[in-house]
């Protein structure tokens with residue numbers, strides 16, 4: 009099945025639901041069994057539905073859909089993207105282990121490693137996101153997880169997932185990637201060697217800024233353990249939110265190309281602005297990550313960064329406080345555009361972030377790019393006048 013057909017059909021079983029196109033919302037807790045024997049045997053693997061915490065046809069539908077999208081073995085859902093990250097890590101570490109985490113990672117991932125894993129006796133070592141095959145020098149006998157994120161949060165470095173995976177597998181480490189940026193549509197990390205593709209479904213799969221959810225798409229090697237540990241933690245995703253996520257899933261294939269195209273238009277316009285010193289977007293030919301991006305990704309999403317030639321708070325506030333279209337807030341991946349300042353140097357420990365001005369992170373939504381550019385132009389006028 010080709011990609012758009014999968015997006016339209018994966019996870020749907022109309023004949024199981026009176027012909028309904030979409031899987032109904034199973035809002036449930038107790039699942040009743042007709043006989044004592046069936047109740048007593050409810051933990052048998054052949055019994056798929058035993059308690060709503062363990063899944064219902066609603067959650068199975070989204071798991072199936074995401075698994076199909078990324079070519080995985082199976083998927084575990086989580087109540088948020090961050091919970092998916094922490095769940096995946098918890099499933100593959102024990103006291104005395106060593107994990108390698110990219111220095112460009114989403115800051116809450118770092119906070120979890122430093123504040124929770126550290127207390128459990130798990131050592132986290134950060135590495136240069138551009139390390140590639142060189143990661144072999146950092147791998148130890150007790151390295152159980154290599155955490156990647158590509159492109160990196162705020163700074164957009166593209167990682168060499170095949171090279172990192174190959175080296176990590178030589179010591180038996182599990183390779184995990186935060187694949188939120190690509191929406192699972194533009195990058196298929198399991199086919200590049202990663203073992204678990206972790207997502208904030210909150211972002212592009214949700215797509216409408218109205219839900220929180222995470223997912224861990226696993227290969228065969230990792231699924232059983234992750235599913236078991238997530239179950240031990242009581243991990244769960246709400247059926248109402250799963251339903252919204254399924255709705256978003258059906259249209260990724262039309263939304264993401266629009267984000268991609270509009271973001272490229274805006275990025276190229278920004279490259280020609282005198283106030284902009286750098287645009288961080290791997291789909292631009294002069295981006296340092298462009299070759300790897302071209303090799304591994306089939307497109308780019310609407311999220312990228314740019315650096316402006318001032319760090320003057322007053323000037324930047326004048327620019328940021330007057331947007332007509334851009335919103336300022338955490339998260340991204342909805343239909344609407346966002347623009348925020350970012351300070352990635354605070355979240356680096358082994359690599360430098362050169363501050364040649366203020367970094368701004370933009371999410372290009374589904375609006376007309378001409379309007380988005382006009383809003384930016386007015387913003388630069390305010391910056392220059394302040």
Ligand SMILES: *Cc1c(COP(=O)(O)O)cnc(C)c1O
Nearest residue numbers: 088089090114186188208210221
């Ligand atoms: C937002 C985000 C997350 C966390 O997702 P939540 O659903 O907000 O918990 C994880 N990784 C990346 C790269 C993100 O941008």
